[in-house]
Amino acid sequence: MSLPAETQILSTEEYLRWEASQPEKHEYVAGEVFAMGGASRRHVTISGNLFAALDDALSGSSCRVYMADMKIEVATKSRFFYPDVFVTCHPDDHREELVMHHPVLVAEVLSPSTAAYDRGDKFIAYRSLPSLMEYLLIDPDHQQVELFRKGLDGLWVLHDFAPGDSVQLASVEAAISWERLYRNVD
Known part of the structure; x- marks a missing residue:
């Protein structure tokens, strides 16, 4: 896992909307977004x-x-x-x-x-x-x-x-x- 791409806490809905417009992939962990490395x-x-x-x-x-x-969404843990x-x-x-x-x-x-x-x-x-x-x-x-x-x-x-x-x-x-x-x- 890499460093957070954003320090702002996002809801799952905000994450999904935001990530759809990003050129790179990002995992989501309880409101924090992490850029995926190569x-x-x-x-x-x-x-x-x-x-x-x-x-x-x-x-x-x-x-x-x-x-x-x-x-994959792990809803009970607020993760993607x-x-x-x-x-x-x-x-x-x-x-x-x-x-x-x-x-x-x-x-x-x-x-x-x-x-x-x-x-x-x-x-x-x-x-x-x-x-x-x-x-x-x-x-x-x-x-x-x-x-x-x-x-x-x-x-x-x-x-x-x-x-x-x-x-x-x-x-x-x-x-x-x-x-x-x-x-x-x-």
Whole structure:
């Protein structure tokens, strides 16, 4: 997360109106607006690889995959985020144009400046979404993949994956090979 773009506190409605006219993306956290920084080549490559793999795996299903420029609202926490990749299977989201509300899977590709936030406050906010079943964190620099999966008891369990593994995504009934996820990342 970067420094606030504005020090003024905005309502969600003001944020949505203001951001629609901005050339850059901004996340919204309880009234504060934060400019989104650029991403590294590895970050963009992994995001694209994950999007393509999920898009292939979900072809013909009721689920849809989005990346980078689509927002998720976490209304109970007064937040709007731009995940790197996410999947929604909810029919209400299929009618939305700018903001989704019911992701089953959210993926963030980590960067040194956002890793702690993605693992901490952002994950806390995402966990308040009743629809969310899995939260995937991908580290492009250390080739590490962490998947947090919500159990039937509501507890989140960490599943680590290593080179050569297949990343099993129960929320969308898909498996993505390590090689496909890290293709063209050197």
